[in-house]
Amino acid sequence: MDTRSLLRTTGTVIAAAGLLLSGCTSGGSGEPRAAASSATPSAQPSPDPAALRPYYAQKLSWRDCGVPGFQCSTMKAPLDYANPGSGQDVDIAVARRQATGPGKRLGSLVVNPGGPGGSGIGYLQAYAGIGYPAPVRARYDMVSFDPRGVDRSSPVECLTGPAMDKYTQVDQTPDDAAEEARLVTAFKEFAAGCQERSQRVLSHVSTVEAARDLDLLRGVLGDKKLTYVGASYGTFLGATYADLFPDRVGRLVLDGAMDPSRSALDLNRDQTAGFETALTSFAKDCAKQSDCPLGKGGPEAVGARLKEFFRKADAQPVPTGERDRPLGEALATTGVIAALYDESAWPQLREALTAAMNGDGAPLLALADSYYEREPDGKYANLMYANAAVNCLDQPPAFDGPEAVRTALPSFEKASPVFGAGLAWASLNCTYWPVKATGTAKPLPAKGAPPIVVVGTTRDPATPYKWAQALAGQLESGTLLTYEGDGHTAYGRGSDCIDTAINRYLLEGKAPENGKKCRGASKP
Template sequence: MDTSRLLRTTGTVIAAAGLLLSGCTSGGLGEPRASASAAAPGTVPAALRPYYEQKLSWRECGVPGFQCSTMKAPLDYADPGTPGSAQAIDLAVARRVATGPGKRLGSLVVNPGGPGGSGIGYLQAYAGIGYPAAVRAQYDMVSFDPRGVDRSTPVECLTDPAMDKYTQVDQTPDDKAEQALLVAAFKEFAAGCETHSRRILPHVSTVDAARDMDMLRAVLGDKKLTYVGASYGTFLGATYANLFPGRVGRLVLDGAMDPSRSALEMNRDQTEGFETAFRSFAKDCVKQPACPLGQGSPDAVAQRLAEFFRKVDGRPLPTGDAARPLGESLATTGVIAALYDESAWPQLREALTAALGGDGSGLLALADSYYEREPDGKYANLMFANAAVNCLDQPPAFAGPAAVEAALPSFEKASPVFGAGLAWASLNCAYWPVQATGTAGRLTAKGAAPIVVVGTTRDPATPYKWAQGLADQLDSGTLLTYDGDGHTAYGRGSDCVDTAINRYLLDGTPPPPAKRC
């Protein structure tokens, strides 16, 4: 369940799990309000100067070659207090110092998306060692866990056993009784978040995170922000650019979101994106010696997958874990997880082959990766932070079950296989305990330096038209297109994409307009 609108990069999907947008969008707040844009270029409000002037104390941490620190930030920017007061929260920061040779260009801040993805985990597992050597040689690679995420004053909601139950709730209700069970699950989730995280829930918006990122830029000693944001990280980056256009250095927004799309539109767009990705998988699958979903057209393959989902909805499969049989919700999540990266297609074929033979363990493993559930049963706080940010950034997609039912035909048209489940998953923010503070709106970042927006034509989680939309909105946006599969493009095997982005990061030259790889 909650398999819509989690947006994190493929570096954290199959390698650590999937990217999900969870029910309310992560998106859009239009032009900055006065309170959000008070820190005009070259100035810092007096109340925030103690935060901007703090010094980070670095220490070795966990992974060799990486250093960690803690940055203080105001819980509430309207009443910031001081870094040493009870009004401050802790934000975890990590870096890997530039390896050389060559001139050091400053800090490159990276974000893997989510919302809710751990920037520090992403840096240590991938970006800090997997980004091109020339980039790592000249930049300190830096990331942080945004407020509410993992090591940074995390949002907490449910116990691990309760999360196990939550992920199994049927999200394609067949009658009013099943609708009531789904609504009860969403309400229980929201109530758990309010009980355990009441203090921070009103203060985890993307605007708050963008303001934190400007503070991080300052304490790192950089006059302007150099940044690579993936998936939801593109919305964080675009929000930053809109708030602080004069502080924009070199920004890469890969797997872009369109902040002008409403929660309803975004969820429906993403539903269509997963349908597009599944059809790419289906076309590849029927070329293999033994496609578990048979042969024929993508329509025929999709129909067989839908039949499989209906079957496990009525009779879940054993998985080796008696408390977690594979029902429709976990099976759907497992399939969606593998659609983020075409390199996971062989794993998906194997999991489907086993499932059609009566063993649901392979699809359960994919679903666990998506939810960031460890083998010992412990969950990361990804899903908690994801909902907290999404539900604050925009009003809910639906007010109640009746609204979902009215929208079902459009979702099922977007995807006959995934449409119903993703429509119902979009209901969760309807019961959120904190009112949304953001709205959908265009982000122009007028006056910013050139910003590179990257879109993949068959991206499941951030459809290509979102990248087109964002590049069009940004006054200085330039679109780099990757004609391919999977979620995001940089560092995923395209020399054309990597060369264009590396050149931009290293010498500031953006790709030519409408460049296509």
């Protein structure tokens, strides 16, 4: 169960198809200027604007993706922004769906699904490019990219498929010194695999560098200002961009917001509490359903039964039909967490838990596989590899060793009696990372930027509502839009109130009143 700071939209809308990418030629617009940042988000030096001009002068050569309605290209970016023009570049895969009309084209709307590690191209093709509200798609070219280190953009690679299978099954609630040692060994082997297979890019996949790539993309698209919708971790990317380039901010929507001022330890503990909040909502709903496998009673009773199921799976994994992948506690927990991202998955979770409690772990394993983006043939997308690489570069590790985890366990278990121990131990993954962090936790005020809309969902499992409140308060021009409901993120998920407010902002530039609230469907 490696769920540390995996902040993205639901897995059902991230699935990606293969792409054919084209290269770049010279020409284009959007020449750079020195960044006017109020608070540099990392210790990395600012790049030389003159040395970046050839990159901004690229002209994207678009070609058919093989997916109807979409075009693809490739953009060059410096591997190291402190040394552009050295000949060490990365390829950034880009895709778009042109504005459908009617109405005057407003430019490009760049979208990001989160992660870090989520494929923007997959998100665009599977959801945003066809599922965003029609008035928005009519007026904007819908655009996304795979950030550096992700999927089609010089991807980080770490483990083979069989090795990743073993990694996902390692017990992350160690009961004794031997199990603790096996967990530490697993984290060390994961980190060593990333270093061995991805040494060239591993030091250059930070969010700051991705934000510079985002401005490069703005420039080569020919847009003077960036219009952007970032979901989940994508809000951190968007806020970082706004702080680096406040004078280039157009209309930014940050949905399911992160708090950039929180340390890795605090983020992980907050997220642990967020999943407990989501579990409470699920438990209340489950107790009212005739097919609830966790029985009746309040959330505490339901949570206790779920924890007991995990304990039994730890002692005796449930068969799944795959000899080498029985459903142990780690995979079972990941399957449950995957379904808590979206309340529409609750019926599927009830069915999967019922099957597992009756000796068939395959449905819950399928939920875990969707979370890890594991294909039926045993191949994994690089989501988890990029996720760790970016997180471990953006902030120092949450813990310096197992003893620190043991000290913090009570606070994690207070945040979530069900998930606390596992998520605390999962937070150890950056401790053994081969590359030193280049970023630190700090507020991102983006001084001078126009109004930026920050969206928070009150019972969001992955990005707790207080993070949205914090980010809206840190941004000099932040305006908070609240969805009172369940699930991760709010835009395009069924709330007319939310969609209307954001559509008006994107189409007319009118931000919702700060503090505006939209109510979701009533829950028990």
